[in-house]
Amino acid sequence: MDTSTTKAAREDPPAHLTLIVDLNPLQWELSSQASNDTPLSLSQFLAQLMIFINAHLAARDDNTLAVIGALPGYSVMLYSTDDSPPDDEAPARHQANSFQPFRMVDGRIASRIQEEMEKSTDLDGKTDRGLVGAITKALCHINRVNLLSVALTNNPESTSAMAPPSSQSPRMLILSISPDASTSYIPLMNSIFAAQKLKVKIDVCKIFGSDTVFLQQAAYLTGGSYLVLERRDALLQYLSMCFLPPASLRKVLATPSQDKVDFRAACFCHKKVVDIGCVCSVCLSIFCYPITRTSCSTCGTRFPLQTLKRLGYIRQPAAQANGRSKPNGTANGK
Amino acid sequence: MPAPAAEALPGQHILLSFLATQSQISLTRLYSKPSACLALFRLLNALERQIIMNYLWLEGPVSSNTMDVWVTRDGRAPYEAAMRTLASLQVLPSPKPGSNMLQLSPSFKKNFRLALTGGGDHMSFGVPCEKDLAGGVNVEMLDRYAANCWESILHFMVSSGTDGRASRPTKGILYLLDRSGLMAGQGAPKITSEGFQFLLTSPHAQLWTLLLQYLSITNERNIDMVEVIQFLFMLSTMQLGQEYSTEVFTNTYHSVLEDLIDYGLVYKRNPNRIYPTRLATTLTSGSSATTSSSAVSSQAQTGASLSGNSTVATAGGGFIILETNYRLYAYTENPLQIAIINLFVSLRGRFSNLVTGSITRESVRKALDNGITADQIISYLVTHAHPQMHKNNPLIPITVQDQIRLWEQEKNRVQIAEGYLWKEFTASTDYNLVLEHARSTSSVVWENEQARMFFVTPEGHASCRDFVNQRMREGGGFA
Numbered sequence: 001m002d003t004s005t006t007k008a009a010r011e012d013p014p015a016h017l018t019l020i021v022d023l024n025p026l027q028w029e030l031s032s033q034a035s036n037d038t039p040l041s042l043s044q045f046l047a048q049l050m051i052f053i054n055a056h057l058a059a060r061d062d063n064t065l066a067v068i069g070a071l072p073g074y075s076v077m078l079y080s081t082d083d084s085p086p087d088d089e090a091p092a093r094h095q096a097n098s099f100q101p102f103r104m105v106d107g108r109i110a111s112r113i114q115e116e117m118e119k120s121t122d123l124d125g126k127t128d129r130g131l132v133g134a135i136t137k138a139l140c141h142i143n144r145v146n147l148l149s150v151a152l153t154n155n156p157e158s159t160s161a162m163a164p165p166s167s168q169s170p171r172m173l174i175l176s177i178s179p180d181a182s183t184s185y186i187p188l189m190n191s192i193f194a195a196q197k198l199k200v201k202i203d204v205c206k207i208f209g210s211d212t213v214f215l216q217q218a219a220y221l222t223g224g225s226y227l228v229l230e231r232r233d234a235l236l237q238y239l240s241m242c243f244l245p246p247a248s249l250r251k252v253l254a255t256p257s258q259d260k261v262d263f264r265a266a267c268f269c270h271k272k273v274v275d276i277g278c279v280c281s282v283c284l285s286i287f288c289y290p291i292t293r294t295s296c297s298t299c300g301t302r303f304p305l306q307t308l309k310r311l312g313y314i315r316q317p318a319a320q321a322n323g324r325s326k327p328n329g330t331a332n333g334k
Numbered sequence: 335m336p337a338p339a340a341e342a343l344p345g346q347h348i349l350l351s352f353l354a355t356q357s358q359i360s361l362t363r364l365y366s367k368p369s370a371c372l373a374l375f376r377l378l379n380a381l382e383r384q385i386i387m388n389y390l391w392l393e394g395p396v397s398s399n400t401m402d403v404w405v406t407r408d409g410r411a412p413y414e415a416a417m418r419t420l421a422s423l424q425v426l427p428s429p430k431p432g433s434n435m436l437q438l439s440p441s442f443k444k445n446f447r448l449a450l451t452g453g454g455d456h457m458s459f460g461v462p463c464e465k466d467l468a469g470g471v472n473v474e475m476l477d478r479y480a481a482n483c484w485e486s487i488l489h490f491m492v493s494s495g496t497d498g499r500a501s502r503p504t505k506g507i508l509y510l511l512d513r514s515g516l517m518a519g520q521g522a523p524k525i526t527s528e529g530f531q532f533l534l535t536s537p538h539a540q541l542w543t544l545l546l547q548y549l550s551i552t553n554e555r556n557i558d559m560v561e562v563i564q565f566l567f568m569l570s571t572m573q574l575g576q577e578y579s580t581e582v583f584t585n586t587y588h589s590v591l592e593d594l595i596d597y598g599l600v601y602k603r604n605p606n607r608i609y610p611t612r613l614a615t616t617l618t619s620g621s622s623a624t625t626s627s628s629a630v631s632s633q634a635q636t637g638a639s640l641s642g643n644s645t646v647a648t649a650g651g652g653f654i655i656l657e658t659n660y661r662l663y664a665y666t667e668n669p670l671q672i673a674i675i676n677l678f679v680s681l682r683g684r685f686s687n688l689v690t691g692s693i694t695r696e697s698v699r700k701a702l703d704n705g706i707t708a709d710q711i712i713s714y715l716v717t718h719a720h721p722q723m724h725k726n727n728p729l730i731p732i733t734v735q736d737q738i739r740l741w742e743q744e745k746n747r748v749q750i751a752e753g754y755l756w757k758e759f760t761a762s763t764d765y766n767l768v769l770e771h772a773r774s775t776s777s778v779v780w781e782n783e784q785a786r787m788f789f790v791t792p793e794g795h796a797s798c799r800d801f802v803n804q805r806m807r808e809g810g811g812f813a
Contacts, residue, residue, distance in 0.1 A: 054450045058372060059383050061619045096461040096582075098452030099372060100573050106452075240387045241404075249380055252409030253388075 014062040015246040016145055016170040018138040021049070021078070022131065022177040022207075023069045025117060031177060031208040038232040040207070046113065048236040049175070050106045055240055057101060066141050067109055068134045069116055075130035075137055078112040079105065132184045135172070135191045135202075142170040142200055169247045171224070173203045180212045182273055185266035192218045203243050205229065213262045213273060220261045227256055268298060278311075289313065346419070347377045348542050352549065353563075354422035361424040363560045365442040368449035369458035373567035373618040374423070375446065382416045386438065389426060390446060395435035458564075459571050460578040463607055471609055473575045476601055480611035483598025484537065485670045491517060492533060492673040494524045504596050514547040527705020533674050534706065534714045541597075541613060548593070561586040569599065570617035572610040580606050652719045656693075658731040664689045665720065677701050678711050693734060698741045708742035751779050754795040757787040771801045 032041035064081040201224040204215045219226035267288035283299040295302040405413045420426040511517040516529035552559040594600045599614040655663040678701035681691035759765035765786045777794020
């Protein structure tokens with residue numbers, strides 16, 4: 001029997017979960033329309049999300065949580081475990097029927113979301129989602145949580161040999177509802193690399209809409225799961241089976257993995273998602289079509305006209321060809 | 335380890351093995367309170383919790399094959415162990431013969447769902463009272479109170495009532511200590527070897543050991559055990575520093591409450607109102623590591639300043655420095671801690687905040703004679719090591735660790751066995767013949783070819799004597 005898996009099932013470090021909730025009002029409106037097979041409105045979604053959050057907090061009382069909302073044009077921290085708890089105002093008899101930490105967390109998240117949604121009604125013009133901002137905020141927060149726990153247990157093999165090197169095993173779960181925004185390709189890829197370095201798994205649950213290429217890559221590259229909800233009425237079951245187990249448990253209970261990942265990239269010039277494009281051989285920038293410039297817009301390397309001509313990007317032969325820059329190749333995405 | 339803990343599977347909470355022996359009816363009644371379901375859920379390990387979550391929101395039974403496909407090949411063994419635990423607790427009963435459909439116990443499912451979603455009218459999480467700021471009751475004060483109560487029990491045990499400073503616990507506690515075999519003797523109880531081992535375990539384990547004893551005597555006292563567990567679980571889901579009303583409590587709760595006040599789990603200032611202490615609220619928050627100590631450290635994390643003299647703080651943080659030359663420095667003035675260290679250290683000097691001594695062969699032998707094992711001594715030293723010690727790798731000097739283990743082996747070197755020594759064989763053939771017979775009955779304890787001697791157990795001796803007599807009668811040439 002493999003001892004590492006037995007150990008994984010026994011030892012049980014506190015888990016940190018960062019939830020990124022896509023709160024794009026337009027998409028939620030589309031999602032709740034009755035013309036869908038299974039309409040899911042924001043309030044129904046939030047009710048199930050709260051139970052998922054409770055389940056995460058129920059597992060251990062030192063499990064931590066951060067919730068970040070991604071709204072059109074900006075992102076905002078909705079809740080973090082290190083917030084000071086607000087006053088509990090529910091009537092006493094009412095309070096006795098629910099676990100106090102659950103009630104406080106849920107109440108706070110619900111009121112913050114309502115606040116933000118009311119604010120964001122006049123932001124129709126902005127199409128850019130705050131998703132990248134939310135991921136970046138999440139990474140910064142996870143980094144801080146990590147540093148804090150390292151400072152607390154400044155010795156790797158602290159009180160017992162069983163203690164894991166890092167007491168936290170941070171994860172991020174993105175509940176996505178909007179389509180890809182190709183403008184955010186570069187910052188998103190940078191966040192993915194940062195997450196890889198921090199050893200943060202990014203899970204993605206696509207609740208509504210078509211596949212998003214970039215989030216698929218985010219899950220694949222960080223070792224998380226990417227899941228498109230097939231039955232939206234079973235959201236809670238999906239959440240608790242696929243996204244509740246911490247990393248150590250995923251060695252015992254499998255979580256869905258992706259059989260095929262769409263590795264397409266967005267070009268740097270027009271932010272179009274491309275299958276085949278041109279790649280600068282010096283800085284690896286991706287362009288869909290280099291006709292507008294004879295040199296790379298990112299690093300300034302001049303492209304050899306011979307190659308551009310051979311690839312059919314330039315029709316008339318240019319008078320003076322410069323041979324200093326390196327030949328330019330085509331590549332299949334990234 | 336005291337008796338109940340010995341049955342526990344490695345890594346499993348001792349309460350779970352106790353619950354597994356209970357009848358299905360009692361367990362179903364236990365699960366009728368949402369707070370009990372939540373507290374039980376927290377005592378399970380991560381895999382068992384996840385399995386419950388997988389089944390929780392399913393309405394109908396599911397074929398076990400459906401769930402089995404989620405298990406990885408390496409995870410088969412832990413998964414099956416987890417399923418056995420859940421079946422023994424009647425949370426996820428094993429399927430009836432001939433069927434493989436599984437579902438959570440209806441009562442557990444209903445009430446655990448209620449615990450997660452909130453709502454209903456069960457009032458199992460305690461009815462909070464309005465804040466009473468005038469009383470001067472705060473978290474620090476509750477910690478001090480709980481530590482005082484608990485340490486006075488331990489101090490009484492370690493001093494066996496001979497130390498005048500250790501106040502005598504109430505009759506109920508004395509009876510419990512006697513029943514659990516931690517102390518023995520009427521009138522003037524003496525600590526037993528189990529009691530010494532008990533002292534070196536973590537406060538969380540100590541508390542549960544006593545509470546399990548408490549549960550096992552509920553029948554004699556005509557108290558409903560299920561209600562007692564429900565009450566303990568209810569306390570464990572209450573919030574520290576919040577006052578709760580006792581008006582909705584049942585009679586059982588009220589009678590148990592009086593005992594729990596003695597143990598320091600509950601603080602009562604006003605009639606009909608109680609404060610749970612940290613001992614109570616951390617009852618189900620994880621395994622041994624999560625006790626008052628880690629709770630204090632998490633408080634330090636949030637920046638709350640802690641007074642250095644707080645007994646809980648000293649009990650939690652490490653205070654022992656051990657050098658390679660066997661000298662030990664303990665930064666403490668807590669009489670309980672000094673008494674415990676005194677179990678295996680010969681103390682030399684005492685200063686205002688420091689006790690010095692050294693680990694010697696005699697001091698360790700004394701501890702071993704009391705029934706304490708070398709591993710327990712070492713694990714105590716590890717868990718209470720001063721932060722300065724954490725710079726060392728390994729934490730406890732290897733020389734000292736090895737020497738303590740060697741001293742233990744030294745004690746085990748002499749084995750006592752009752753039996754008979756056979757010697758003075760004149761010929762080696764005779765010796766071999768009889769030895770051969772003794773071996774065939776596998777009763778030889780020791781043998782020496784050169785000296786022609788061997789040692790047999792009493793049963794083997796009779797058989798050998800018969801064998802020799804028979805040979806003699808047959809004229810088999812024994813000298």
